[in-house]
Amino acid sequence: MTIDLAGHRNLGDAFGERVASGPDRPALTIYRGSAATEHPTLTAAELHRRARLRAAALSARFTPGDRVLLALPSGPELVELYLACLIAGLVAVPVPVPGSSTVAGERVAAIARDCAPSLAVASGEDREAVAERLRDHGLGEVPVEEPGEVAPGEAAEPPQGAYRPGPDTLGVLQYSSGSTGTPKGVMLTHGDILADIAALAADCGATPGDAFGIWIPLHHDMGLFGMLTTALLSGGHLVMMPPGDFVRRPVEWLRLLGEYGCAFTAAPNFAFDMCTRHIPDAQLEGLDLSGLRVAFNGSEPIHVPTMTAFTKRFATAGLRPDALSPAYGMAEATVYVTVTPPGAVPTVLVVDPRRLEDAEAPELHVTSGGDGREVVGHSAPRPHGVELRIVDPRTGRTLPERAIGEIWLRGPGIGRGYWNQPELSARTFAARRADDDDTAATETPWFRSGDLGALLDGELYVTGRIKELLIVHGRNLFPQDLEQEARAAHPALAGFNGAAFSVPAPDERIVLVHEIDNRLPAEELPVVAAAVIRRLTVAFGVPVRNVVLVRRGGVRRTTSGKIQRAAMREQFLAGGVQALHAELDPGLPRSAQAGAQ
Structure with missing residues (x-):
């Protein structure tokens, strides 16, 4: 059975119709780990009821078009409020939980300054963190509230003539990852999102009852649209686990997929690499990935050896050789542009x-x-x-x-521009x-x-x-290629992040800032740096003399895991990179040399 989303006026109507066709099916489950005996689950009807009640409460306080900042962890409250905004004609603005990292807090503040929300929703200690960020940036008048409990009973039917969003109504401000600059709010209408989800559901063969399993956060377009919204509008079942649980125990993601027979999942390239390297043989027992039809690999450059290694490693768990599907998309296109079709081995x-x-x-x-x-x-x-x-x-x-x-x-699916940035x-x-x-x-x-x-x-x-391209001696070099090659230069770099960028000195010179295992003895650091310099110079045929080794976490990333190369370049030139060891060309700017010592 194919999914037909044509003819719907808005996302709320589309979800309501899907609920009516299967009200008692599971729609949302929070996976608490393989050791848990229960995993909270909402049926489609219960999720719809809660969303409609929240929508009614929001409509009584705010005007259609007002922005609502959703600074909540991936869970039922975030999903309910996302749907409530869509039903009420408000603009959902999903953001990372501010307490998760300094980068996340900076991002929340930047987004709030840009979109001027009428309400911010956060829970627990995060509520005060959000309120403090808003006060620090002159937005103290914005109320910051807990999501609260949903009352029993049904939502009243809206009165005749009540506001209903249309296809051109702004539904979501989806902020770009900020990997190459300040996050920008992509304006996505109900029609944009419906069109993109319809294309994705058709191209990946989603059918009612399919399970989607994820750990990626819902403030990211791959999580919000590629998984959550596609599951909701196709009559599927979304099973979520916290991102932190995946980082601590990657095997839990694969156990989730097996326990619920998930047909779809998605993650950036680094997640497949983590599973291959960090899941020991003893944890392979009992894994069942035979139901997985499509595992989207996207959001960052795709490394072919990573795909090959993951497919080979988990073949014994029933993983199909054609399951990994390279995906290309972006927030400006809602999420989806193209994927390798299900059943086809990537070229x-x-x-x-x-x-x-x-x-x-x-x-x-x-x-x-x-x-x-x-x-x-x-x-x-x-x-x-x-x-x-x-x-x-x-x-x-x-x-x-x-x-x-x-x-x-x-x-269809391309956004209407960036919020507040007409030029x-x-x-x-x-x-x-x-x-x-x-x-x-x-x-x-x-x-x-x-x-x-x-x-x-x-x-x-x-x-x-284009912005990250390195042009050296008449050649275009791609930073991800240098970063991948550097990790192969020494075992102490495997599994850590690097950022390659060029700096004027006065000509263009390549710099690589790379995290390293903190347990490595100090006397070994020059050996690692020399190994990287040799390997990159030989592999790319241009001199790469500038290698800076930093502690884990020293390379800045977005909240979705993308390397912030532009930010690292600025930090390096300002002398702000705190190095464990640096091999630097004396022709570099003095401020950079002073900081990387």
Whole structure:
């Protein structure tokens, strides 16, 4: 049975119809770990009842279009209030729990300043943390409240003529990850979200009754839309566990998937790597991943060896060889652009790195001998999804197959711009190609993703980000490639994060800041740095003389785990990187050298 979301006026109506078709089915479960005997579960009807009661309470206090900051952990209250905002015509603004880290607290404050919420909701100690952040930034008048309990009984039917959101009503401000700059609020309407979820559900084959299992937080677009909203609108069952539980015991994610027979899950590349490296053989016993049809790998660059190793390691638990599906999407497109179709093994090409890195005319050139750089394909969007073109970012002209350029998108699911940033929105969401004809003026404009990629034989290959690209000696180098290669240089770096970026000194020079195992003796640090320098210089054919080793947590990441390379570059240039050891070129700026000692 396929999922039909066409014709719905808003997300609340779509969810209500799905509830009516199966009110007693489980809709939401909070997984408390394999040692627990009970896992709280809400049926579709109970979740709908709670959401409608919360919507009625919010409607009595606020005006449609008001923003509601949701600073709650992934749990029933967050899901209920998210749905309540959609039903009431308020704008849901999901944010990370502020007490989880300094980065999370900074992000909450930045988002609150940007969107000026009418209400913030947080629980326990987080409520005071949010209130303090808002007071510190001149937003002390914003009420910060506990989610509260839901009263018994049914919500009254809205009176005749009561406000109902339409397809063009703003539903969610989804803040981008901030991996390349300050978070920006993507404006997503009810129609945008419905269109994107319909495409995702159709392309991944979601059917009523399918279970979705996740640990990724719901303030992230992959969690909120890719998993939660897709499950709710397809008649599925979402099973959630706290992100911290996954970090402490990665095997619990896989046990969740097996216990509930989950057909779908999603995570960034690093999560699959953690499972492969940190789950011992003894914990494989009893795992059953045979029901998993699609495991989306997205949100950060996809490492082919990680996919291969995960698939091989967990084959004994019934994992299908085609289960891992490279996914490409972003908050500006709600979440979903394209995935490898279920049942298809991802295409992997081995390409000539010299042609890939040519700064003047980069392209995908498949090598004949099998030596080179591995890149993974994503199927191009299907007919009911967005249009996709590869465009020269300098000239605005469409590029042919194999040529690497900027990925431009248009069509259903693309957001309406960035909140309160009309000039940036016009440049990013209203682009025109130089080779469009005169009729293009009346057509939907293009969204400039900022991502680099190429099309070949119907597949999209994503190669990097324009803002993070390192141009050295006429070559384009991708930071994720240097970071992956560095981790292979010494065992003490395996499983830790690195950030590669370029700095002017006065020419462009590469710097790598990398976390290291804190237990390593101090006398071993120069050995590690030298090993990294040797490996990167040989592997990429350019001198990489600047390596800074820092403690775990010394490399900044977004709350969804993406490396904040731009922030690390600024911190390094300001002399703010606290190094355990540094090998630095004397030609670097003095402030950077002083900080990295």
